[in-house]
Amino acid sequence: xxxxxxxxxxxxxxxxxxxxxxxxxxxLFQLLIEEKKEGEKNKKFAVDFKTLAxxxxxxxxxxxxxxxxxxxxxxxxxxxxxxxTNDLGEKIIMRLCPTEEETVDLLNKVxxxxxxxxxxxxKVVHQDVVFSDPALDAIEIxxxxxxxxxxxxxxxxxxxxIKGSADIKSNQGIxxxxxxxxxxxxxxxxxxxxxPLMGVINQPFVSQxxxxxxxxxxxxxxxxYMGTNIHSFLPPVSTRxxxxxxxxxxxxxxSEAECSHPFSAVISTSEKETIKAALSRVCGERIFRAxxxxxxSLCVVLGLVDIYIFSEDTTFxxxxxxxxxxxxxxxxxxxxxxxxxxxNPNSGLDLPQLVYHVGNRGAAGVDQWANKGGLIAYRSKKQxxxxxxxxxxxxxxxxxxx
Numbered sequence: 001x002x003x004x005x006x007x008x009x010x011x012x013x014x015x016x017x018x019x020x021x022x023x024x025x026x027x028l029f030q031l032l033i034e035e036k037k038e039g040e041k042n043k044k045f046a047v048d049f050k051t052l053a054x055x056x057x058x059x060x061x062x063x064x065x066x067x068x069x070x071x072x073x074x075x076x077x078x079x080x081x082x083x084x085t086n087d088l089g090e091k092i093i094m095r096l097c098p099t100e101e102e103t104v105d106l107l108n109k110v111x112x113x114x115x116x117x118x119x120x121x122x123k124v125v126h127q128d129v130v131f132s133d134p135a136l137d138a139i140e141i142x143x144x145x146x147x148x149x150x151x152x153x154x155x156x157x158x159x160x161x162i163k164g165s166a167d168i169k170s171n172q173g174i175x176x177x178x179x180x181x182x183x184x185x186x187x188x189x190x191x192x193x194x195x196p197l198m199g200v201i202n203q204p205f206v207s208q209x210x211x212x213x214x215x216x217x218x219x220x221x222x223x224x225y226m227g228t229n230i231h232s233f234l235p236p237v238s239t240r241x242x243x244x245x246x247x248x249x250x251x252x253x254x255s256e257a258e259c260s261h262p263f264s265a266v267i268s269t270s271e272k273e274t275i276k277a278a279l280s281r282v283c284g285e286r287i288f289r290a291x292x293x294x295x296x297s298l299c300v301v302l303g304l305v306d307i308y309i310f311s312e313d314t315t316f317x318x319x320x321x322x323x324x325x326x327x328x329x330x331x332x333x334x335x336x337x338x339x340x341x342x343x344n345p346n347s348g349l350d351l352p353q354l355v356y357h358v359g360n361r362g363a364a365g366v367d368q369w370a371n372k373g374g375l376i377a378y379r380s381k382k383q384x385x386x387x388x389x390x391x392x393x394x395x396x397x398x399x400x401x402x
Contacts (some may be wrong), residue, residue: 187321
């Protein structure tokens with residue numbers, strides 16, 4: 001139902017406020033800085049601070065959704081456990097308390113009596129957030145709540161979040177690293193079919209006020225259900241970058257490079273050499289490297305690239321579900337790369353879309369929720385088919401079947 005999506009937008013914004021507060025409020029920022037230092041962590045700390053930020057965001061999303069939609073909180077899954085044991089053997093369960101004062105007390109235990117930090121964090125956790133989008137307010141869709149499951153990645157690209165680089169320059173609108181690569185991902189799927197239905201990607205760090213150093217973010221959403229496909233209007237990440245990119249393309253509409261390399265792709269810095277070599281033949285110079293699975297998917301959503309491709313098995317359901325739902329609403333999707341490479345294009349079979357309701361057989365722990373065959377995110381099915389045929393042509397036969 002669109003009511004659930006509306007509430008997810010609100011909680012994603014509250015989560016973004018928590019992520020921003022940890023970088024902007026001095027008491028919290030000092031704890032983040034400690035993450036960078038080598039050496040002994042205080043044994044009384046129940047958890048390192050970056051993990052606390054992750055867990056707190058996840059618990060805020062769970063608790064807020066449970067309050068508005070009883071029963072839904074139990075079907076929200078994510079990367080983080082909310083149970084901590086410090087080096088002295090004391091166990092603490094992190095949860096969102098009914099009052100700000102109780103949350104302060106609980107955080108005090110986790111942060112070894114750091115009252116300033118506990119109060120600053122509790123304040124932002126309990127702040128009300130109002131978020132609305134006219135496009136969503138105008139539509140009412142009834143999706144039975146008991147058919148829904150939710151995947152959450154509370155802070156995707158934690159390394160970039162802790163590192164905190166704010167001065168990275170974009171390459172045609174795409175940031176290779178830095179705070180802009182940090183995303184909060186919430187994906188809703190059908191628990192019977194595994195099909196993604198709703199997605200929210202919140203990008204907490206989009207632009208910074210150089211006077212106050214405060215960050216502003218941006219939120220994107222999509223809903224695809226029973227033939228209804230709606231999504232947020234997607235403004236360019238930056239007007240300047242967008243106009244530069246546009247002018248570059250229009251100046252050379254029939255350039256040789258454009259004709260011979262019709263696709264652009266974003267990849268991980270750890271991508272396999274065989275894939276990179278094949279991609280360079282398909283995309284030429286139009287291959288971009290970027291941090292964060294959520295951010296790379298967002299680059300496809302925003303139309304900054306045609307394809308996000310990743311051949312490793314180190315993304316998970318919580319990394320892909322949100323963007324997959326938005327892309328479905330836009331006419332695109334997210335498929336299993338390995339299955340695509342092994343598929344006979346003349347078989348008439350549908351493309352192997354990722355699903356979100358079943359784990360990998362025989363796998364344990366987080367691995368059961370890994371996207372084992374890698375993935376490709378795309379905006380157009382026809383475009384994907386053409387891309388795959390070109391990619392297969394340039395991959396050695398042995399790579400297509402490993």
